[in-house]
Amino acid sequence: MTTATATAPTTTAAPARPAYKVTWLRVLRSEWTKFWSVRSSPITLVTALFLLVGIGAIASLTFDPAAAPGGNDGPPITDGAISLALMGTIFASLAIGVLGVLVSAGEYSTGMIRATLAAVPKRLPTSWAKTAVFGVVATIVTAAGALGAFLLGAAILDGEAIAMSLGDDGVLRVLAGTGIYLGLVGMWGVALGALLRSSAGGIAVLVGMLLIVPGLSSLLPASIADNVTPYLPSNAGQAVTHLNQAADSLGPWTGVAVFAGWVAVTLVAAAYRLARRDA
Amino acid sequence: MIDVHELTKRYGDKTAVDRLSFTVKPGQVTGFLGPNGAGKSTTMRMIIGLDAPTSGSVTVNGRRYAEHAAPLQEIGTLLEAKAVHSGRTAFNHLLALAQTHGIPRRRVDEVIELAGLQTVVHKCAGTFSLGMGQRLGIAAALLGDPEIVMLDEPVNGLDPEGVLWVRHLLSGLAAEGRTVMLSSHLMSETALIADQLVIVGRGRLLADTTVDDFIRQAGRQDVKVATTQAERLRALLSGPGVTITATTAEELVVLGLDAHRIGAIAAQHGVPLYELGQQTVSLEEAFMDLTSDAVEYHSAPADTAARRAA
Numbered sequence: 001m002t003t004a005t006a007t008a009p010t011t012t013a014a015p016a017r018p019a020y021k022v023t024w025l026r027v028l029r030s031e032w033t034k035f036w037s038v039r040s041s042p043i044t045l046v047t048a049l050f051l052l053v054g055i056g057a058i059a060s061l062t063f064d065p066a067a068a069p070g071g072n073d074g075p076p077i078t079d080g081a082i083s084l085a086l087m088g089t090i091f092a093s094l095a096i097g098v099l100g101v102l103v104s105a106g107e108y109s110t111g112m113i114r115a116t117l118a119a120v121p122k123r124l125p126t127s128w129a130k131t132a133v134f135g136v137v138a139t140i141v142t143a144a145g146a147l148g149a150f151l152l153g154a155a156i157l158d159g160e161a162i163a164m165s166l167g168d169d170g171v172l173r174v175l176a177g178t179g180i181y182l183g184l185v186g187m188w189g190v191a192l193g194a195l196l197r198s199s200a201g202g203i204a205v206l207v208g209m210l211l212i213v214p215g216l217s218s219l220l221p222a223s224i225a226d227n228v229t230p231y232l233p234s235n236a237g238q239a240v241t242h243l244n245q246a247a248d249s250l251g252p253w254t255g256v257a258v259f260a261g262w263v264a265v266t267l268v269a270a271a272y273r274l275a276r277r278d279a
Numbered sequence: 280m281i282d283v284h285e286l287t288k289r290y291g292d293k294t295a296v297d298r299l300s301f302t303v304k305p306g307q308v309t310g311f312l313g314p315n316g317a318g319k320s321t322t323m324r325m326i327i328g329l330d331a332p333t334s335g336s337v338t339v340n341g342r343r344y345a346e347h348a349a350p351l352q353e354i355g356t357l358l359e360a361k362a363v364h365s366g367r368t369a370f371n372h373l374l375a376l377a378q379t380h381g382i383p384r385r386r387v388d389e390v391i392e393l394a395g396l397q398t399v400v401h402k403c404a405g406t407f408s409l410g411m412g413q414r415l416g417i418a419a420a421l422l423g424d425p426e427i428v429m430l431d432e433p434v435n436g437l438d439p440e441g442v443l444w445v446r447h448l449l450s451g452l453a454a455e456g457r458t459v460m461l462s463s464h465l466m467s468e469t470a471l472i473a474d475q476l477v478i479v480g481r482g483r484l485l486a487d488t489t490v491d492d493f494i495r496q497a498g499r500q501d502v503k504v505a506t507t508q509a510e511r512l513r514a515l516l517s518g519p520g521v522t523i524t525a526t527t528a529e530e531l532v533v534l535g536l537d538a539h540r541i542g543a544i545a546a547q548h549g550v551p552l553y554e555l556g557q558q559t560v561s562l563e564e565a566f567m568d569l570t571s572d573a574v575e576y577h578s579a580p581a582d583t584a585a586r587r588a589a
Contacts, residue, residue, distance in 0.1 A: 017352070017424060018383075018424075019349070020348075020349035020351070020352050020380040020381055020382055020423060021348045021349050021380065021381060022348065022349060022350070022379050022380055023381070026378055026379050026380065026381050027379050029378045030375045030376070030378040030379040031375075033371060033374055033375040033378055034364075034367070034371075034375045037367050037368065037371035037372075037374075037375065038364060038366045038367055039366055040366065106364060106366075107364070110361070110363065110364045110365050110366075111360055111361040111362045111363065112362060112363055112364040112367075113362075114329060114358055114360065114362035115362040115363060115372075115376060115419060117328070117329055118327050118329070118350070118351070118356055118358075118362070119350070119351055119376045119379045119380065120350075120379050121327065121328045121344050121345035121347075121350050122345055123345075276331075278324075278329065278330040278331060279329045279330075
């Protein structure tokens with residue numbers, strides 16, 4: 001029954017109607033096409049890469065060994081070159097998160113969702129496929145970007161005391177972790193866009209939760225803040241992007257698990273809304 | 280075959296569709312008629328599962344739409360509202376929809392050609408005119424080579440050429456034995472192409488009939504006859520059950536005799552006729568009479584009064 005794959009030639013002259021069928025793989029392929037056929041996708045991905053590599057390069061170039069060791073504002077010296085090279089992670093996370101929101105909320109703002117759900121009336125496969133496609137693309141692209149930023153930074157800082165190489169302990173974990181964190185941010189954006197069905201709303205919640213809420217948590221009484229702050233999405237997720245964890249931070253993989261939990265809860269809520277509400 | 284059974288949709292305390300039941304029979308063109316706000320679009324959205332009914336049920340070819348393995352092959356749909364990402368080209372839009380079903384690229388090219396989109400296929404859908412957007416929607420509806428084609432107001436906003444194109448396309452689909460359901464608020468336009476009529480108002484079924492029956496019942500079977508000897512003809516035609524009114528000095532409107540009979544009588548008595556024909560203008564009027572109580576948004580009373588008097 002499933003002879004009609006997209007590549008294999010089907011029923012060239014047969015009078016019988018071809019047997020089409022919606023499958024998971026086909027929905028994935030469709031979402032892949034949808035992702036790459038909208039201009040905002042490559043543009044925003046390139047922007048994220050540019051932010052990641054560019055800001056890392058600037059931070060590495062402007063590094064002043066004389067000022068840094070005792071300075072208050074500089075990165076912890078224990079993290080060395082890699083923290084300079086990945087200085088752009090936060091900015092890249094905004095670009096990736098916004099793109100994630102656009103990928104899902106854009107379906108609602110343009111009306112495309114009606115065509116999508118007419119083709120896949122079981123609905124949920126489209127949501128999973130969309131999240132998977134963007135999650136994988138964002139993870140791979142940003143992990144490659146992090147690697148590029150690190151190598152560029154290593155070249156710039158070659159010979160400095162803080163210089164690091166790929167083989168140093170934890171470097172590969174941080175680079176992969178940066179990709180995983182940004183991939184999760186992207187998936188969270190997709191989930192928020194689908195849950196709120198609004199680009200503006202999704203972007204506002206995403207940026208607010210990633211950037212503003214962690215700052216606000218310092219207003220809480222210390223006893224509460226200590227128990228809450230490490231579990232906030234960006235704090236938890238970014239643990240894996242640092243070589244050495246601060247005292248109040250979660251462990252790298254615990255942090256990833258907590259942030260993935262945030263993403264999963266949002267995805268389930270979005271899926272519930274997709275399944276239940278009129279489109 | 281579409282089977283709508285006791286379908287109801289409520290939004291808060293407003294009932295958009297009210298215990299609606301009808302069947303769209305295979306191999307026929309069914310016109311789905313009603314004034315604006317009668318619940319036509321809501322019903323069509325429920326048929327393909329975009330909206331969930333408050334109560335009642337609807338099946339397409341015996342199953343709920345979502346239960347089909349290849350829904351686009353069962354029924355192709357054009358909805359009134361735009362259903363395309365404005366930043367995606369027409370080709371990629373159709374390709375992405377085709378890929379969900381494993382529909383080959385060759386079929387994408389086919390529907391592009393069928394819809395006459397060849398020249399704009401690599402332009403963003405957001406730049407399309409209303410007519411082009413409608414063609415793209417129809418191309419998407421035909422992608423799965425569906426047994427049933429359901430179109431919501433397909434000629435709305437189209438220029439005369441576009442209207443003609445849609446009409447030819449639909450007759451072509453019907454001639455191939457496909458089931459066609461199209462909604463409209465224009466009776467005269469629909470009567471040209473439909474066999475079956477489902478008329479709704481305020482979400483309720485007002486009539487489920489054939490076009491022929493509707494015309495027979497609704498149309499007063501007036502025959503308009505023009506002759507240079509109006510007075511003489513009037514005398515000849517008069518009889519029990521026959522009503523004759525004069526519209527101008529040389530024109531009569533006859534009720535109770537068909538054109539066939541009138542022609543025979545005139546010829547028998549040597550009365551020259553220069554026009555003889557069944558009145559069809561009353562179709563739209565009959566539709567309005569049927570739906571006037573169910574019109575969602577009444578126009579100014581003066582207008583309504585004038586329409587009644589006409």
